[in-house]
Amino acid sequence: MGKTTLSINLAHAFARAGVKTLLVDADPQGSVGHSLVRQSRLLSGFYDWLANPDLALERLVVSTRLANFSLVACGRASEYDVGDGGTGSHLARVRGFLRGVAALGFELCLIDTAAGLFGITGDVVAACDAILVPQQAEPLGIRSVPKLLEELARLRITNPRLNMLGVCLSMVQADLAESRDVAVALGQLLPPAWLCQTQIPRDPLFLRASARGLPIGALAEGAAVQAVFDALRAELAAKLESHAAATTA
Template sequence: MSPLSVTSIAVSSQKGGVGKTTLSINLAHAFARVGVRTLLVDADPQGSVGHSLTRQSRLLSGFYDFLLDPSLPLEPLMVATRLPTFSLMAAGRASEYDVGGNGSHLARVRAFLRGVAASGIQICLIDTAAGLFGISGDVVAACDAILIPQQAEPLGIRSVPKLLEELDRLRITNPRLNVLGVCLSMVQADLPESRGVAAALRQVLPPGWVCETQIPRDALFVRASARGLPIGALEEGAAVQALFDALRDELAAKLSHHAG
């Protein structure tokens, strides 16, 4: 990957409460821990990533500050972490930015991604607000790929037709949008209803869309968030971190295949 090449991945879902921010944080950490220069961007106006990782997030400038003023240099908005290859960008002044309107943000998001590429970042994960419309839809339309977290519950299957409809609409703007997959989260292995969601989704989604790696419901996520850490930074988090490492490798293979 050249210094001016970045792969941008929107982590987006139709509804909230599906583990999207948890997935974004720990997947970004999984890429960074193998030496990939990774930026995790909080594009959720509620600042979910920032709240999970730093108590100072409300004081930080970030993504929406750039959208308000695209002349801002990006690198001062990137917050370093203990891992040299892992940087964060807070949401910033989201309350001052009009997040509505499909298509109205596209040029600014594309300018943002060009700036990220120029900074030497290799993977840019963008945690969006729920819904594939407004600013979230434009972030997806500007990105190379989308990863869709889906809570492992039967009710989620009912939203699939709407999901496919929204992705078709976004692909009008970006025909090259790569759907990396639907990643099941909050899986409860002891419940047959939860275990059966993957099989049910494979029947209604295109082949290969359901990720092989599944993320369980685990109290360790709450503990990690309370300490402002990705789960891999906890001594007891190795087993769950291994799942995010597996997901990273699964997605990297899909990205490589798509690029080829």
């Protein structure tokens, strides 16, 4: 839990920092759209593009009040329309989507997916440059982490240049020992570089922001939480840069 919330607010942080950012909703439940666009179900989006090779990508891009920040909704087609031939069956198409996004001048494409790494999510991860794994700071939640690491190792065979940006703890309650213990336990499960330094706190403002269809940084009272996403943005930008330097060296 916390994937969509993190995607929206992190994408907003990159856009505010001057990066031309596209946030794509690749979760068939379409929660980015629900959160940010009224009547998002009426918009064509990512799944329509997968289902229909003739659809022009620029027709799917929805602009927001922030000039650098655009969206692609999940769309009206479902996973069923697209057809799930198993992981790998949409890989070429997703790669085409990413090339199209770059051709439109976007510097960052952040894709919010459903949970798990199978089906279309697997193809998205296999086509991407980097992956960030939001993880709810809850003892039961981190039980799935070893399985996730195994699946990621498999995907890295298909996509050896995949940059693991790390696991980012979300809904952290720093005043609760149980929540702090999760961070320690997660640190023991992961290679040290894979645990993000920045943690997203549990905060009732997220509910208020999503009720109003806004990123938290767009709320007058959201500055403190926005600062956390700015810190996460800086942390990830540094990782993206050092990875780019290492792979072009």
